[in-house]
Amino acid sequence: MTDAGVLTISDLAARTGLRPDTVRYYERVGLMPAPARTSGAHRRYDGVAIDRVQFIRGAQRLGLRLADIKDLLAVRDTGECPCEPAEPLLRSRIAEIDAELDRLTRLRADLVAMADQLPSATCPDPAPGTWCPPDHAQTEGRCDACST
DSSP states (O other): OOBTTBBOHHHHHHHHTOOHHHHHHHHHTTSSOOOEEOTTOOEEBOHHHHHHHHHHHHHHHTTOOHHHHHHHHHHHHTTSOTHHHHHHHHHHHHHHHHHHHHHHHHHHHHHHHHHHTOSOTTOOOOOTTSSSOTTSOEETTEETTTTO
16 A cells, blocks of 8 residues: 555455455446546555445345445445345345255255165166156156155
8 A cells, every 4th residue: 555545456455355356347347436546547446445345245245246236335325324225135135045945955855865765776777867767757856656
């Protein structure tokens, strides 16, 4: 850092755990405003940029999409708290996580059921592309007759 409160792109990246290319990308997609430039066209950031990057990274860790983060930043830039518009985004993300947990729970149950039947001395050769013996019907990827 050359001056108190003036950061190069490398300084900003290092202080926020990013790569300079990521900071440039955030600028290109509109998450970061265009920074001040030196006469040599080098980017210069202030301490506010650190806070903004930390906000972006925190929102990404929650699984929010960049477009949603951009909308929250637009509200935040007005001086208003972005909490109200964040609530539906967070609730939507929670619903996505719940659906994924349900899918993973079903997948785990299927794997446990399959593993519990192995090894089997009477294991017939499966129909091509399935786990299901050729004489069993299959629904939604599951073998109806043997519940696997």
